[in-house]
Amino acid sequence: MVNALNGNPPVFGLAEHRPWETVADGVRRQVLTYDANTMLVKVAFDQGGIGSRHQHVHTQLSYVESGVFVVTVGEERKVLREGDCFYAVSNEWHGVECLEAGVLLDVFNPARTDFL
Template structure:
C-alpha cells in the first residue's frame, strides 16, 4: 500500500501496512491520515533514541508499550505504558527507549515529510 492509498482510508488492517526502517533500532508505520490528522506507530528497540527535534505540528504520543525517558523543552520524565506526552508546536522534544517499546503518535496537521 502506498501513502496515497492511506489518505482518507477509513478501515485499515495493520498487517497490510509496511514498517519503514529509520535506523538505530527505530522503525515507523504511517497509518491512515487526512490533511488535518495522522496516526503513526513508532517501534523502538531498547536503548534506541528518538533524537531531539521540533516541528510546527501538534503531536500527542501514547506509550503503547515499554518505557521512555522523554525530554520536552527543559523537562525530562520517565513515561511507561499507558502514559502520554504532548508536544506543542515548535517545542524541542525527544525520547530514549529504556525498555523496548512503541509510541503511537498523532499529528495535526499530517506530517508531509513522512510521506517522501
C-alpha cells in the first residue's frame, strides 16, 4: 500500500493486495485505504472473537457487514446485526464480542497510524 499519509491514497483499493493482520484470537484486520484524515479498515471475527474494550483519540464509525455482535460504547450495550452500526466519539471506551462470525467495517478520523 502506498503511504497515503504523505500524499493521495490510491483511487482503488483492491482487497487482494491488502494484507491481513492477526490482532487477537479469532480477530483479523485488513487496512483497506487511508489518508491523513480518514482510514477504512475491515475486521473479521470468528465466533467468540473479542475486540477488547479500549479507547483512542480517533472518532470511529463501525458498520456490521455480517455476523452478530454485542457492542459496548460507554455504558451502553446493544446486540448489532448485519446492516447496523455504531459510533464512538474520541476517547470513548468501546468494545465488541462476536456472537456469530462476521465482519465490521471501521472508519477512523484521523487515520490510525498505529495500524500501519
